[in-house]
Amino acid sequence: MLWLLLFLPLTACLLSLLPFRRLREVITLTLSTLTFALSVYLMVKVIKTGKVAESVFYVDLYSAIIVLLVASVYFFSALYSPFYLRNVKEFFLKRRYYYSLLNAFALTMLFASLTPNLGLMWVGLEATTIVSALLITLEKKKASVEAAWRYVIVASVGLGFALLSLVVLYHSSKTLNWYSARLPAYQATLAATLALIGFGTKIGLFPMHTWLPDAHGTAPPPVSAMLSASLLPVAFLAYFRVFSIAISSNAHVVASITAFFGVMTALMAALLTIPQQIFKRLFAYSSMDVMGIATTGIALGKEGILASFLLLTIHGFAKAGLFYGSGNVMVSYRTGRIDDVSGLLSSLKLTGIALILGSLAVTGAPPFASFIAELVILACSLRNPALTAALAAAILISFSSINYHVTKMTFGERRGEKIPVYAEAIPLLSALIALGISFGVLGVLLI
Amino acid sequence: MFATETVVEFLGILVILVTFEILSQSYIKPMVNAIALQSILLSILFAVIGIQKHVNELMVIAVLTFSIRGVLIPSIISWDIKKNPIWSYRELETMVSSLVLTGVILAIIGYIVYRVIFHTVLNIRGGALPVVLLLLSFLIIIARKNAVAQLIGYISEENALLYASALLNLPIILEAGVFLDLLGIALAGIILAAEKEYGHVELEELVG
Numbered sequence: 001m002l003w004l005l006l007f008l009p010l011t012a013c014l015l016s017l018l019p020f021r022r023l024r025e026v027i028t029l030t031l032s033t034l035t036f037a038l039s040v041y042l043m044v045k046v047i048k049t050g051k052v053a054e055s056v057f058y059v060d061l062y063s064a065i066i067v068l069l070v071a072s073v074y075f076f077s078a079l080y081s082p083f084y085l086r087n088v089k090e091f092f093l094k095r096r097y098y099y100s101l102l103n104a105f106a107l108t109m110l111f112a113s114l115t116p117n118l119g120l121m122w123v124g125l126e127a128t129t130i131v132s133a134l135l136i137t138l139e140k141k142k143a144s145v146e147a148a149w150r151y152v153i154v155a156s157v158g159l160g161f162a163l164l165s166l167v168v169l170y171h172s173s174k175t176l177n178w179y180s181a182r183l184p185a186y187q188a189t190l191a192a193t194l195a196l197i198g199f200g201t202k203i204g205l206f207p208m209h210t211w212l213p214d215a216h217g218t219a220p221p222p223v224s225a226m227l228s229a230s231l232l233p234v235a236f237l238a239y240f241r242v243f244s245i246a247i248s249s250n251a252h253v254v255a256s257i258t259a260f261f262g263v264m265t266a267l268m269a270a271l272l273t274i275p276q277q278i279f280k281r282l283f284a285y286s287s288m289d290v291m292g293i294a295t296t297g298i299a300l301g302k303e304g305i306l307a308s309f310l311l312l313t314i315h316g317f318a319k320a321g322l323f324y325g326s327g328n329v330m331v332s333y334r335t336g337r338i339d340d341v342s343g344l345l346s347s348l349k350l351t352g353i354a355l356i357l358g359s360l361a362v363t364g365a366p367p368f369a370s371f372i373a374e375l376v377i378l379a380c381s382l383r384n385p386a387l388t389a390a391l392a393a394a395i396l397i398s399f400s401s402i403n404y405h406v407t408k409m410t411f412g413e414r415r416g417e418k419i420p421v422y423a424e425a426i427p428l429l430s431a432l433i434a435l436g437i438s439f440g441v442l443g444v445l446l447i
Numbered sequence: 448m449f450a451t452e453t454v455v456e457f458l459g460i461l462v463i464l465v466t467f468e469i470l471s472q473s474y475i476k477p478m479v480n481a482i483a484l485q486s487i488l489l490s491i492l493f494a495v496i497g498i499q500k501h502v503n504e505l506m507v508i509a510v511l512t513f514s515i516r517g518v519l520i521p522s523i524i525s526w527d528i529k530k531n532p533i534w535s536y537r538e539l540e541t542m543v544s545s546l547v548l549t550g551v552i553l554a555i556i557g558y559i560v561y562r563v564i565f566h567t568v569l570n571i572r573g574g575a576l577p578v579v580l581l582l583l584s585f586l587i588i589i590a591r592k593n594a595v596a597q598l599i600g601y602i603s604e605e606n607a608l609l610y611a612s613a614l615l616n617l618p619i620i621l622e623a624g625v626f627l628d629l630l631g632i633a634l635a636g637i638i639l640a641a642e643k644e645y646g647h648v649e650l651e652e653l654v655g
Contacts, residue, residue, distance in 0.1 A: 092640070119619030126626040130633045137637065145641045152634055153588060156601055156627075160581065163608050163623060171569055171615050187568050 001042065002057040005067065005110055008035045009074070013103035017096075024099040025082050032071075032078040032106070039064075039071035058116035058179065065309050066113045066237045069316040070230040074106035076430050077222035080324045083423040084221055087331045090140035098138060105131045105226060109234045118166055119176040121238050122159065125202060128231055129155045136219040147214035154211040158201020165194030165242065178241035185251045192246035192254040195239055196261060202235035204288045205295060206265040213272075216284035221327030224280060228287040228323060229316040236291060236312065240298055240305075259299035263387055265292030266394035273401040278336050279329070282405055283322045286362050289398045290315045293377060296391060300380035307376035310441065314370040314434050318361030321430035325354045328423055329409070332416035338405050342412030350424035352410045357431035359406040361438075363399040369438035372445070451499045452572055458492040459576035459610070463554070466583045466603060470550045473543045475595050479524050482599045486516035489606050496613050504621040505613055512609065515628045516602050523635050524595055531642060546590055550583055557582040569615065577611035594641075598634050605631060 012031035016024045045052055046064040053059070059067065085098065093101075108131055112124025129152060136148040169191040170176050172183035183191070201208035216224050246254040269289035276282040290311060297308030326336075328351045333341050344352035364374040374395055381388045465485040472478045490513035497505030557579035565574065584607050587600030605627040612620045 117619075119617070120622065123619060123622045123626050126623070126630065130626070130630050133633060133637070137640070142641075145637065149594065149634075149637055149641075152630065152637070153597055153601065156604065156630060157585060157588065160604050160608050164581075164611065166619075167611055167615050167617055168565075168568055170617055176618065190564065190568060 001038065001045075002052065002054045002059065002114055005035060005038055005042070005071075005114065006107060008032075008038070009103045009107040009110065013100050013107060016099035016103055019096065021096075024096070028078045028081075028099045028103060029075075031103070032075040035106070035110075036071045036075040039068045043068050056117070057114045058177075059114060062237060062240065062305075062309055063113050065313055066230075066233050067110060069233055069313060070106060070109045070113060072433070073226050073229045073316060073320045074102075076320055076324065076426060077102065077226050080225075080327065080423070080426045081222045083420065083426075084327045084331070088139055088220070091138060092140040092144065093134060093138045098135070101131050101135050102222070102226075105135060105223075109226075109230055112234050113237060116177045116179055118169065118178055118181075118238070118241060121241070122162055122166060125162075125199070125235060125238060126159055128234070129159070129202075132215075132219075132223065132227060132231065135223045136215055138220045138223070139218075141218065143214075144218045147211075147218040151211040151215040154208065155202060158198050158208055160198070161194050161201070162198025162238075165191045165198055168194065169242070169245070173245075178245060181245045183245070183249050185249055188246040188249035188251035189254055192242050192251060193257060195242035196254075196258060199235050199239035199242070200261065200295075203232055203239060203291050203295065204265070205261050205292065206268045206288075209265065209269075209288055212288055213281045213284040216287065217278060217281040221280075221323045221330070224284075224326070225320040225323040228284065229320040232287060232291050233312045233316060236294060239295075243298060255299040259296050259381075259384075259387060262292050262295030262297075262299065263390045263394065265289075265295065266398075267292070267390055270394040270397035270401065273398055273405075276405065277338055279338050279341070279405065279409065280323070280326050280336060282338065282402060283319065283326065283362075286322075286359075286398060286402050287315070287319060289394065290319075290362060292394065293374060293391065296381070296387070297373075297377040300377060303376055304380040307373040307380070311364075311370050311373035311377075313437060314368055314373070315362050317430050317434035317437065318358040318368070318370075321354050321427040321434070322358040322362065324427035324430060325351045325358065328419055328427065329416070331423075332419050338409060341409040341415070343414035344410040344416070346414040347416035348419065348424055350421070350428045354424075354427035354431045355406050356410055357435060358427070359402050361431065361434045363402050364395060365399065365403075367438055367442065368434060369441040372441065451495060454495055455492055455499075456573040456576070458488055458495070459573050462488050462492070462606070462610070463576060463579055463583070466580060466587075467547065467550055469587060469599060469603065470583065471543055471547050475593075476525070476528055478596060478599050479521050479528070482602050483517050483521035485603060486512050486521075486606060489610060490517055492610070493613055500616065502616065507621055508609060508613065508624045511624055511628060512606070516606065516631065520598075520602060520631055520635055523639070524598070527595075527639060527642070546586070549590070550586055553582045553586055554579045571614050574611075574614060577607050577614065580610060581607035594638050598631070598638065601634060602631055 008031045012028050015027045043064045051060045108127040112121045133148045133152045137144050172187040173181040175181050204212040269285045273285045294308040294311050297304040361368040364370040468481045490509045493505050493509035558575045561575035561578045584604035
């Protein structure tokens with residue numbers, strides 16, 4: 001089954017090279033749907049049995065959550081892409097390569113999530129950089145090329161640190177498998193600190209986040225959704241594995257370092273959401289904010305870890321919806337600026353609702369489960385009042401700022417042009433899944 | 448055994464000296480020649496370690512290093528330099544003399560960092576050299592103002608990572624080498640494609 005999860009996007013990637021446009025769309029959509037269905041089945045199996053191990057792959061609950069996120073955003077992006085591509089004026093990357101690269105992007109992320117070998121996980125993440133950088137350059141805009149360049153350069157420096165971390169880890173434990181690696185505390189601290197810098201660059205942690213707003217802000221919306229909702233969690237999973245090795249090797253200082261960088265990221269990102277004028281950059285900083293909170297969460301014990309993965313799940317679906325909604329707004333209003341958009345609820349009603357739901361979900365408002373997740377992380381941080389205060393400030397600032405900007409766009413006089421209903425339904429469906437999962441979590445907690 | 452380790456160390460020191468040559472250049476063409484030389488020296492180093500330790504992956508990495516980073520990517524850049532006159536200009540914004548001095552200080556810091564932090568963990572002969580090479584490569588990427596120079600910094604960084612991996616027998620060295628090379632080719636591709644679409648890429652553009 002786990003091989004099939006890779007075989008489907010690989011097949012889609014190869015078949016998408018065929019010179020038939022409609023066929024590329026149909027193949028990508030069909031095989032991404034099957035991948036999504038398979039990831040749901042994997043999740044159910046993992047919940048029942050605790051883990052699934054097949055040949056060189058090993059999946060526990062955390063990997064299964066990330067696989068589900070990657071597969072579902074892959075499916076939604078495949079669904080949304082035909083609409084957006086029809087509205088792209090000029091292509092920088094040849095259009096015929098788009099679907100092949102989109103499938104390859106999903107394939108590399110799934111591979112990185114399924115393997116228990118940290119070295120191969122690193123290889124998978126390196127491959128995501130190559131593929132996603134090319135996808136960022138899809139539209140003929142100089143800003144996109146510059147963003148892709150900055151992304152590759154900064155990410156490659158980060159991944160260099162991550163490889164050094166693996167060198168230290170392997171030299172001390174003689175294995176790269178996360179479930180069996182154990183090493184002395186000093187070596188574990190060194191490996192985890194290097195991994196925090198390395199994988200932290202891909203997660204978007206401060207101060208290595210500089211590539212993130214540019215890349216997420218200039219990529220085409222279906223790609224931004226995959227970058228934000230699935231690539232960041234995949235990198236997060238890689239760091240989480242090294243972090244867990246360090247903690248089980250009694251390197252407890254790593255938890256403090258992780259919490260520090262996590263909360264600094266959340267605070268910095270929350271402050272940076274205030275002056276934003278471009279809505280895709282606003283959502284990019286929001287992703288950075290959530291990743292910061294989740295990173296702090298894993299440093300706060302078992303409850304914090306569960307809350308972090310719950311936060312990532314809700315964020316994934318909601319943020320994908322926000323980026324597809326952004327694509328609709330860009331097509332309808334022909335602008336990316338917040339100030340130039342108003343009256344979404346009257347001109348693009350479904351998109352407006354999706355943006356409101358999405359922004360509430362990513363900022364941790366009830367009834368979304370992200371509210372519970374943030375509350376748990378805050379409660380776990382109470383042993384350190386300074387950490388709690390900084391975290392609470394970050395959550396409050398990002399909540400006020402992001403919802404203020406989105407409210408400005410959704411209310412007011414009608415300005416945009418109509419777009420097809422199916423394009424409006426995709427972001428709403430994605431946001432509603434976040435709401436559905438939230439009610440499911442609430443139900444489980446109440447029972 | 449002693450002779451092989453001495454050769455490896457000697458080649459490592461040559462690689463560091465060539466990296467200083469890259470740092471000291473304000474013209475692009477000599478930088479390209481220097482990075483080709485650095486890669487070729489490292490390919491010999493990988494082959495020597497591969498033969499000494501009987502590791503076939505290292506022999507493949509030696510061939511890849513020679514062919515892709517020693518010949519292919521420098522040839523692509525050289526071809527582009529001939530075509531595009533902007534690359535023959537001197538990079539005035541980069542203060543080369545202070546950059547070399549910064550490089551020397553960074554090399555000393557790299558050695559101290561290795562001795563204080565890594566040595567107790569890794570304890571390998573010549574282990575400080577890849578750490579110093581990595582820091583110098585970061586300096587090239589950060590300090591240089593143009594895309595081609597940053598690509599050269601990236602190739603140097605890749606060389607440093609593979610150097611460290613080779614010294615410590617990292618089992619995924621082959622996979623790492625292949626994907627790092629693919630990323631290097633993608634970077635070269637972005638520069639060429641950007642020039643094709645937007646004309647000559649200015650020196651200060653595509654800053655990482």
